[in-house]
Amino acid sequence: MILENVVSDARDRAAARWDIEVRDGYAHSIRPSGASSETPPQLLLPPLCHPHIHLDKAYLLTCNNKSSPQHPDYSDLCPTSGSFDEALANTSRAKERYTPDDLYLRGSQLLATSYTQGVTSMRAFVELDHVTGTLPLTAAIRLKKDFSHLLELQICAFAQDPVFSTTHGDENRNIIEGALVEFADSIEALGTTPYVETSRDASLSNIEWAITTALKHNLHLDFHLDYTLDSPSPSPSQKPLIYSVLEFLGRHRWAQIAKKTKTIVIGHCTQLSVLEDAERKTLAEAVIASKLPIHFVGLPTSDLFMMGRPNPDSTSSHNRPRGTIHVPSMITELGLSACLGVNNVGNAFTPYGTGDPLQLVSWAVGIYQVGTSREAKLLYECVSTRARQAIGLDGGKPWGPIDEGHKLHGMLLLKNERVMELPGAIGSPCMTVAARQRLSIQDVVWDPPENSLRSVLR
Template sequence: MDTVIKHCKLRDRSDLVDIAIRDGIIAAIEPRYEGPAGKEIDAAGRLVIPPLVDPHLHLDAVLTVGQPRFNESGTLLEGIAIWAERKAMLTEEDIIRRATEAVRWEVAQGVGFIRTHVDVCDPNLTALKALLQVKERVRHLCAIQIVAFPQEGILAYPGGLDLMREALRMGADVVGGIPHYEYTREDGVASVHAAFDLALEFDRLIDIHCDETDDPHSRFVETMVARTIRDGLEGRVTASHTTAMGSYNDAYAFKLMRLMAKAELHVITNPLDNIILQGRFDSYPKRRGLTRVKELLEMGVNVATGHDSIMDPWYPLGMGNMLQAAWLLLHVAHMSGRTEMKKVFDTITDNAARCLGIAHEYGIGVGNPANLVILDAVDEIDALRRQAVARYVLRRGRVVAETVPSQSRVYEASGDVRDVTFRM
């Protein structure tokens, strides 16, 4: 074996196991592996998981906070306006530098798969050209899917549909959209149909920013559901954000969620951005600005969690930590039951992998790629609570990132020195 990871704690097992890796593939999972190995890593009882997945990110905009100005209102609309100003300054070199650095941040924290949206409302498609290069440059660290995303609308932006088609010809992996940003309800519906038509033409997955508003009259998910069922695209379509669901009446929401389950529609919630951007027009009570995560999961809808923004016009904070995004979701969605917390962890692992269509190559099993993360935690709840660092990150059997956990000490009056581990 090339590498053996000793004393691993897996999510679905109470005992510790050894994981043997050969030629980048998991070759054996045994209580104790005794064969020779070129390298040994001692997990020492830590939790070993497949890589975290960030299914919703905007790599073209990362690390631009304050450029050319800060979003003082904190609203989605001001963020879009600021981005339009910053977009005029973009160069491929600028995007490559910022996006590559953000990828490093995420990889260092255990992310192995990223789906990034790229703004294609640009006649030169500068951001797309840059991210296609980034995708190749970082393939040794993680895998990236690129969504052709019409930030200013497929129909509202002049030539938007032609730019979407060109982006797909150039190599974008997924068709995007933003129907609630189109000029009219009718245009929004037409933009959803345009996205589905492109997906069928180019045989691509679909991931649409949908109903990212507090407006209960924004109901484009139902159009997505109908097209998904009629076109036989079950399991290939994702609705991102869907925050308007938090404002729908319960009767309509129940009907919609039932249809979403029938269509095998994936939903991506982005709690870091949504809790900041939504509810801005409310006085009190203020809406949380989140989709109905708990209820969707109970209805059998696959829900994943994305990071969305890292220090950009929409979200001034963040460092690409998926555990942080899941930790916030746990609170905002009222999912603090023990089983519920494990389901929250699923939203940044297995559920997110299903959104990206990579479930067939994802997970810890013999024959799967040796993409693994050793978290400094005993289980997934401990990882969420303490925002556990990724002690080692492996891609196809090779260590691509390593973090040494910090050590805290308290000095007692008696002179004793006490280590603080933040564990019971």
Template sequence: MNPTLRIQRFTNPGYPHAMDAVIQGGRIASIQPHQDLADDDATSIDARGRLLLPGLIEPHIHLDKAFLLPHMKEDVSSIAEAIASTAVLKRSFTKTDIAERAKQTLYQAIANGVTHMRCHVEIDPIVRLLGMEVMLELKAQFQDRITLQIVAFPQEGIAKQPGTEELLRQAMALGADAIGGITYQDEDVEMHLRTVFNLAREFGTPIDLHADFSDDPQMLAIRTIIHMTEAYGLQGRVSVGHLTSLGSLPPAQAEPICQAIAKAAIHVMTLPATDLYLNGRNDTHRLRRGLTPVAMLLKQGANVIYGSNNIQNPFTPFGTADPLDTGLLLAQTAHMGSKTDALTLLDMATTRAANALGIRNYGLRVGADADLVLFEATDPRSALYERAPRSFVWKRGQLVASTSKTTAFYPVQH
């Protein structure tokens, strides 16, 4: 059988020389050192030494809350205000409104090379299952362009909003891929987490929590999360987003917690665009960056990745649905500027994220799904620092997006 696609002369940090990849049946059939071959029936792309990576992964985003800026009456300056503002806005959500804003985000992400995404969808008595229904439809509609995982997320709390637990159960029965939680919304954190862990056990899904989103070092629900992860035998199937209060602890107190996170195989998703924007606002001097201690967690062996979280809404007025925008922000604010750091940051948006989301058949290797992105850059640093255009994006070997950038310079008339 003739190959359907050949990508020639690409570079990748995992290979010492220019390589060729052959794609057949939506999967990578071979990866070999480059050689000039006679024409055949394959479609050939000459990468000309440009960087080829597995498709980028967006592991934490809120599609149902994207692009709300035009609807906001006032700006917000705290986590509490962002939650309150969103609670008001979502009372006017409709299926059409959610779908339009989510599609805008999905198309941006696909153009930026994202082939897998995990989104959190609001489940509560305000919107009930409206967002869930939309995300299930979009998951099916976009399945040939991007793989979408859905987290049933109780933004307003569980005990705080009676009826939410049953709505979560209904969302899981409808087909949510993971159960979410938010440790700073209910007063009884242990009861909140017990509900989430029990639902995960009932439906056999992973857990993806919003945890300890604060610069208060006393907010440490992560200790309970570690204990429950081990007690329920869910090592490797629990993720925590934000975890910023850990960054306000002295190193001697934070390090044992980081060790325990790594031991329990809990995935940490730092969300720098939101965390930097909303944390540290009460500091009058020496403002804290409001990030989880990325370097310490990595040193202890924890799987740390990053996500966009929000796109232009009360929590984060920024965002482009480009993981590498987030990666560059993390590079600058977590002091990750070395050549090795650049490789780690790209790994966070690819293989590390795939590990966190339990994605199989992934990677630049023989037998994996041909979810690939070719950059208009020849090395990892250029790809990351310049957020180089994604020349081609493939989903299971099918071209789903391409981008080119041109600049014209004109002579100055004297």
């Protein structure tokens, strides 16, 4: 196979055009392109990655499946207030209706859509608790097998509900511990949500249990953490929970036992956005000094929807502070490892959007107010190479330059159209307009191409 007229930011001369001969998924030869000026250029980029996406909850509000015992109706669970507590309650009600066919259909729709968008790897969260049992997990395992030729699905056994408080905490924890043994060959990560516990002590127990359990089963670790815009109390005992995560990771010798092979991902962490600069710098220095493979995942689409509800005591209903971690600054100013994720698609936590990582980074330009070419490249890394590193892929190494012998299998190829064809006036031939050409990462981030122009090299 010959890829003609290829532009790649990973080559020494980004503006140059190349013809690449591909054999068995690798670049066999690379030479200056001999394509005619009529041949639209193609852009070759690293594949996209979902470092944080919920599989079993996808499309609950947008599936529009025919109501039947196999495919339940969730239309009565649409948001009214749009609050986090409502989303949690409605999702709990939805889980009571799950069936194997329903979970498989919605999951396959998410994976298929992601692949057409250029995603070749993802960390998929599946909830295990007293309501669902292991039903979402068994559906995820089936999906992992059926889609293995297209993408790498990393299953995260996830505790959305408390595991150390409420009447079902012990049962929820026992179900997860049992699943980690029974399905050990299929689970790569353990995730929890410490802030849903009913007390600070229970949250700390949640964190410590997750760390020791992940070490016991040799798993990656993933926390939903500090999901609030409240300023932390000056009391040391009420500091953001990220500090407790660092303390327990050190106490249980994660760096020595898991080394760099198992990462720790911190999702949401919106409270970091309200810290003073000095405190945020102190935290970053502590993370770096720990030498732990900690990665932060910003989830702005759901964070902005969930955060900043109007204060009922305020005289201004339009005063709605919103917050999400400033991923570009965390990388460039604080020296932390960070990336971007979609989190939810089509459910009460995020009822809007397609889950497209390129659309996410396009929104991120405005969300983070980062509009330079260099920042566009950084944002692309946040849904590709940096996202893959966060979930433990590629051995923590950045994507290398495209040279002869480089693996091209799985890379994302973006095509350009030469013209746009429009209907002509009555009795006239069709009208053509020269199409805009995407020739760099910034063009893709600022103006994401439709799915029909994307393909994953095979």
